[in-house]
Amino acid sequence: MSDPSNQTDPSDRLKALEDRIAAAKGEDKKSHSEEHYSQANMAWRMVIELVAGLGIGFGIGYGLDVLFGATPIFMVLFIFFGLAAGVKTMMRSAQEMQNEALAKQADKNEED
Template sequence: MTEKDPRDLDKFDAKLKAARDRIEGRGEGSKKSSYNDSLVAVGYRMSIELVVGVCVGLGLGWLIDMQMGTRPWFMIGLMFLGMVAGIFNVVRLSKDVQRRMDKDKRD
């Protein structure tokens, strides 16, 4: 069997270390990638906030309507209340994201 050239192993080790650093967020260019990933996560959170607000309002309204026999009224009212709560949460979250982005630009 032939021995491997140590220089090839050193090159391989350097490439492996760079790949690990990139994955763990310590390498060059990782800040932009993690920044975009966090914005995607915020977008998902915003959409989930809206959907959950409407669903919780619909569910609570349906339960109250079943107990009281007032078919669609509480369901409709609490759906709109859940929608408003979801919108307020999205606005609050977007203000927080904007504040963090402004702080990152200043630093």
């Protein structure tokens, strides 16, 4: 029988083998699932930015309506302002994502 201290966990050995194969192929460690999660995170970020703009606009408008005792004119007005701010922020995030993708593509083309 062999010495138990020399034996390693088969999953560790398999992981080490996968790492060596990936290194030999020159592949990066980022899998497709990680890329998918990154895209999902960006989508959630954009949704949260839009909802935050609407919520802040609603809060300011409602507060002004209560303060001045007005009909919900300020609430409606500031909801539209919040929507516009949320869309503007979403567009800025989309532009940021596009710039990152173009930079990665340019780096990849430069390497080839």
